[in-house]
Amino acid sequence: MFGQIDHIGVAVEDLDDALDLYRDALGMRQQHRERLESQGVEAALVGVGDGHVELLEPLSPESNVGRFLARRGPGLHHVAYRTADIESAIGAVRAAGLDMIDEQPRGGVQGSRVAFVHPRATGGVLTELVEPAH
Amino acid sequence: MFGQIDHIGVAVEDLDDALDLYRDALGMRQQHRERLESQGVEAALVGVGDGHVELLEPLSPESNVGRFLARRGPGLHHVAYRTADIESAIGAVRAAGLDMIDEQPRGGVQGSRVAFVHPRATGGVLTELVEPAH
Structure with a gap:
């Protein structure tokens, strides 16, 4: 799948500070930066191998990431698995009896299509399915 | 680097339940299971692509993962980046001014050598460096 x-x-308080850490201290390459109003975040991607770290600064305290920061502080927010066919992946997850937050894909960074599985279905791990732009 | x-x-309350989720519902393949007394966990690895998910059930409430579960509940515990030379990676992280929990590598699952960066140095993200067994 x-x-x-x-x-x-990764939920961060300040995107520029986080880029200093990941790019300058940990040596990852900055790939992209984008304001995603629909998800209430400004996101920056830093690459590591064929994957990346998505740094997320909330646009408001009421956004999902803003509430995460208030409740838990900065740190790991979610994990995303890559799929070539997000509709099939959503179907397989639902067929296994797991609840989705998004039953239909929505837009993610860099033109990807994404859907989140409900963390109560995945042992508290907020899990994203992502189909990259072709 | x-x-x-x-x-x-991923910190889990019950390793068998977690394996049911990752193997049977999410379709990942179980690769390995090991009791790591030195880290106070029983660990199971499920593969996804060239990487894996490490499921961690604490051996006692006083272990690191046991205390994590009591404080935050089950969920994402750490992220690990692969390196071919862990001594060099530790040196580079320290040279960038970041504190290590482990200034010398110690044994991880499947004969790997690992070292953790202190989460206060990495924006609350517990970050592991791992050199796989050769």
């Missing part, structure tokens, strides 16, 4: 770990998502 | 995301670590 899944090809590989596509990325981890 | 890093080749790719090697794995994510």
